[in-house]
Amino acid sequence: MDIANLIQTVALxxxxxxxxxxxxxxxxxxxxxxxxxxxxxMLGRVTLNPMKHIDPVGxxxxxxxxxxxxxxxxxFGYAKPVPVRxxxxxxxxxxxxWVALAGPGANLAxxxxxxxxxxxxxxxxxxxPFFLKMCQGGLLVNVVMFAFNMFPLPPLDGGRILVGLLPxxxxxxxxxxxxWGFFIVMALVVMNVISTLWMQPVMALTFGVLxxxxxxxxxxxx
Numbered sequence: 172m173d174i175a176n177l178i179q180t181v182a183l184x185x186x187x188x189x190x191x192x193x194x195x196x197x198x199x200x201x202x203x204x205x206x207x208x209x210x211x212x213m214l215g216r217v218t219l220n221p222m223k224h225i226d227p228v229g230x231x232x233x234x235x236x237x238x239x240x241x242x243x244x245x246x247f248g249y250a251k252p253v254p255v256r257x258x259x260x261x262x263x264x265x266x267x268x269w270v271a272l273a274g275p276g277a278n279l280a281x282x283x284x285x286x287x288x289x290x291x292x293x294x295x296x297x298x299x300p301f302f303l304k305m306c307q308g309g310l311l312v313n314v315v316m317f318a319f320n321m322f323p324l325p326p327l328d329g330g331r332i333l334v335g336l337l338p339x340x341x342x343x344x345x346x347x348x349x350x351w352g353f354f355i356v357m358a359l360v361v362m363n364v365i366s367t368l369w370m371q372p373v374m375a376l377t378f379g380v381l382x383x384x385x386x387x388x389x390x391x392x393x
Contacts, residue, residue, distance in 0.1 A: 183301070187285070187309035191316050192230065192250040193221040194281060195274040199253040202273035203216040206266035208259035216253045226251045252326075268335035271328040278378070285309030286385045294392050301393070309311035310381070318373040322365060324356060 202210030213215050216224070225231065260341035261265035289306035297303070319328040326349050334342045348355070354384055359365045 177373050183305050183376040184308050184312065187305065187312045189221045189225075190309070191278060191281060193219055193224050194277045195316060195320075196224040196250050196253045198273040198277035199255065203253070203255045203260070206270060208256050208270075210256050210259065211253045212233045212252065224250045224253075236293060264335055264339075271331035271335065273319045274328050275317045278313040280319070282310050282313035282317065282377070282381055283384055285313065285380055287388060290385065290388050290392055291328050314374050314377050314381070315370070317377060318370050319365075321373065322356065322369055327352070327354045327356065 172293035192377075197217055203210065204212045207346045227250060228253075231248075234248040248392050255270055255386060257263045259271075260270070285306050289303065289310070292302055293304060310342040320327050321332075323332060325346060327330060330345065330349070330352060334346050337345060355364070
């Protein structure tokens with residue numbers, strides 16, 4: 172393993188990853204409070220302080236071990252999930268959708284902001300590769316987080332959105348998967364099913380949407 176390359180990769184992605192997970196989790200907590208559940212707020216989780224959201228194993232140790240073990244070919248990690256008591260929401264089934272959507276929505280917004288920053292750096296004549304690559308890394312990290320979290324299986328956000336949108340009977344059947352959902356997702360990740368059948372098409376679509384949103388800025392800069 173090239174230690175210098177590892178240090179460079181960590182330096183490039185540390186800030187984008189911290190922003191991505193912090194705003195993602197805080198957005199869940201803010202949305203939950205808006206719709207009636209103060210649990211995350213009372214626990215101090217509606218904050219942009221990354222230390223409140225970092226999980227020592229899931230955010231630091233696991234990604235580092237996977238990076239070293241696979242030479243950067245496979246990475247996975249997670250933050251401490253924001254606690255939400257869906258029963259406290261004013262309209263639990265409907266509001267669950269908005270609370271779940273808040274996290275991936277925040278990642279989509281951050282991807283757009285990193286894209287804007289990249290164009291502004293180019294317009295300002297910034298040629299320092301570190302800053303340009305960090306913006307590209309911020310785009311990639313947030314698009315990956317958006318796509319992965321939208322996978323329609325509980326406890327991922329996409330699964331909660333699906334439960335909120337389905338009729339009660341079907342929603343109850345899907346929600347029963349949640350206790351084993353993490354292990355099912357991990358198995359699908361290891362078998363490359365999620366990457367091939369979900370991540371690649373959803374990320375391609377997301378980058379396409381971002382390119383459309385950024386096209387007016389690109390036209391101004393050209």
